[in-house]
Amino acid sequence: MGLDNWLHWTAWFIKSFLMLGISSVLIVVLIKIKWFEGVSVLTFSNWSILLVFLLIYTIASICFCFMMATFFSSASTAAAVTGLVWFITYLPLSFTVKTYETMSLGSKLGWCLISNTAMGFGFKEILGFEGNGEGLQWNxxxxxxxxxxxxxxxxxxxxxxxxxxxxxxxxxxxxxxxxGDFGVPKKWNFPFTVSYWCGQKEYVGIEDMSNGSASKASGFLNSIEPFD
Incomplete structure (x- = not known):
């Protein structure tokens, strides 16, 4: 008996989140340690909100990798292509460096749908708060x-x-x-079918069968003798 899909994805998500969550905590610790004369990398920003920001970025990164994994049946191919696409998602950040200040809010929010670009924009704003001596706070x-x-x-x-x-x-x-090789593919429009959401099975009558199947079914039904 196999696992349900949601259990499979949930288990992988929890495992990945715990591993990357530890990395996020270590990054925040390194950022907030006062290395020299009471000065840290981000001296004024609140450590808790920095951690939340990194954890949200972690969630987006995990979901991105999950999405990429479903397009490939080979683990090695998936890893290679995902790594390449992962680095490509940093490019919008480089392209928008000179035009960032003049970009519209809608354009920035649109680019933020790419997690790596959103992370870059976020730290740019955080550094802006650090520059004015306020730091990123909950308020x-x-x-x-x-x-x-x-x-x-x-x-x-x-x-x-x-x-x-x-x-x-x-x-x-x-x-x-x-x-993949061991599953039964659904139609491309399955989310829009009633049977998918309500569990209703479509009725298949003799008139819907092919000629060969219909003739076999008709012969079988005719061979059954009615009870007296």
């Missing part, structure tokens, strides 16, 4: 760094959570229509 999570800025760290975190949901929806959808 300025949804406030802009300056009057000229139009993006907040809170909005970036929400977009990363939204991207996580999108990644997982794509993952679960592709898994159903491309289940």
């Amino acid at each position: 300025n999570l949804f406030k802009t760094v300056s009057v000229d800025s139009n993006l907040t760290v809170g909005a970036i975190m929400l977009m990363m959570l939204l991207s996580s949901v999108i990644y997982m929806l794509i993952c679960l959808y592709v898994e159903q229509i491309m289940p």
Whole structure:
């Protein structure tokens, strides 16, 4: 008896989240340690919100990898292509360095659906708060760094959570229509069928069968003698 899909994905998510969560904690510790004369990498920012930011980025990263894994049946191919795509997702951050200040809010939020780009935008805003001596705090999570800025760290975190949901929806959808060698693929439009959500089975009558199957079924029914 095999595991349900949701148990399979949940187990992998918990395992990955615990491993990467430990890394996030260590990163926050290194960022907040006062290395020299009471100065740390991010001296003014609250450590708890930095940890939450990194954990949300971790969730988005895990969901992205889950999504990529469903497109391949070979683990080695999936790892190679996912690694390549992972680094490609850093490119929008490089392309928007010079135009960041003039970009519209909608454009920035759209780019934030890519988790690595969102992480870069987030740390850019965090460094802005550090520069004005305020640091990122819970009370300025949804406030802009300056009057000229139009993006907040809170909005970036929400977009990363939204991207996580999108990644997982794509993952679960592709898994159903491309289940691999040992699964039964569903039709591409299965989410829009009543039978999928309500568990109703479609009736298949003789008129819906092929000619060969229909003739066999008719012969079988005719061979049955009625009871007296």
